[in-house]
Amino acid sequence: xxxxxxxxxxxxxxxxxxxQGYAATGLNxxxxxxxxxxxxxxxxxxGGKTELAAAAVDRFAERSTARMQRYxxxxxxxxxxxxxxxxxxxxxxxxxxxxEGCAVANVALDASSSHPTLADATGRAMHRxxxxxxxxxxxxxxxxxxxxxxxxxxxxxxxxxxVMARGEQSxxxxxxxxxxxxxxxxx
Numbered sequence: 802x803x804x805x806x807x808x809x810x811x812x813x814x815x816x817x818x819x820x821q822g823y824a825a826t827g828l829n830x831x832x833x834x835x836x837x838x839x840x841x842x843x844x845x846x847x848g849g850k851t852e853l854a855a856a857a858v859d860r861f862a863e864r865s866t867a868r869m870q871r872y873x874x875x876x877x878x879x880x881x882x883x884x885x886x887x888x889x890x891x892x893x894x895x896x897x898x899x900x901e902g903c904a905v906a907n908v909a910l911d912a913s914s915s916h917p918t919l920a921d922a923t924g925r926a927m928h929r930x931x932x933x934x935x936x937x938x939x940x941x942x943x944x945x946x947x948x949x950x951x952x953x954x955x956x957x958x959x960x961x962x963x964v965m966a967r968g969e970q971s972x973x974x975x976x977x978x979x980x981x982x983x984x985x986x987x988x
Contacts, residue, residue: 807845809835814857818904823854823912823919848918854908855922861904862926869933879937880986883955887979890963891972899970906960930956938986955982 813835817826828850832839846852869886876882893901905926913920934952939945958978965974 806835806837806841810837810842810845810853811856811860814853815861815904816901818854818857818907819861819901822907822910823916826850826854851916851918854912854916855918858905858908858919858922858926862922862929865903865905865926866929866933869930873933873937878986879934879941880983882937883934883986884979884983886959887962887975887982890959890966891975891979894963894966894975895972899967902963902967903960906964910964927956927960951986954985958982 810831813831814826817831817834828839828842831850831853832842842853843849846856868889869882872882872885872889873879876885905923908919909923909927913923931949931952934955935945935948938948938951943951962974962978966972
């Protein structure tokens, strides 16, 4: 039962971080959404909201990494997989009315400069995503340095265009950069 409560806390926090970021997410809101008593949060996360948010970022990053790996496995080239990833973001953002972005980006922008634990969690996530893409690009024959640079470009572009799309309430930034990256990665 305890692990179910912990999981509900992490899932609820992940969703709230995706929609409103770290600062706007309050403990009472997390407890209400998770259907958990306040004391259970400190039982599972003695470090409080920061520890809980780091666990939520880690969970989001693990799920995103697995999704990225599926895209890479399901497509013949990294370029095709990246296009599919961007298309997935368009679908998700439009489906949520541009309310639900990336938990990692939201926390990185909102709190990582003042919370080292959160900076570590967001850094781990982004490094992992870059590593997954760089490995796939190397498998296609790209030199290590080039693969790393291209992978960093893709992740930076994803994160930046998700922020732009939410700010503009439009999927146009994602579609535009998707098409540019398709060309770059096909070279």
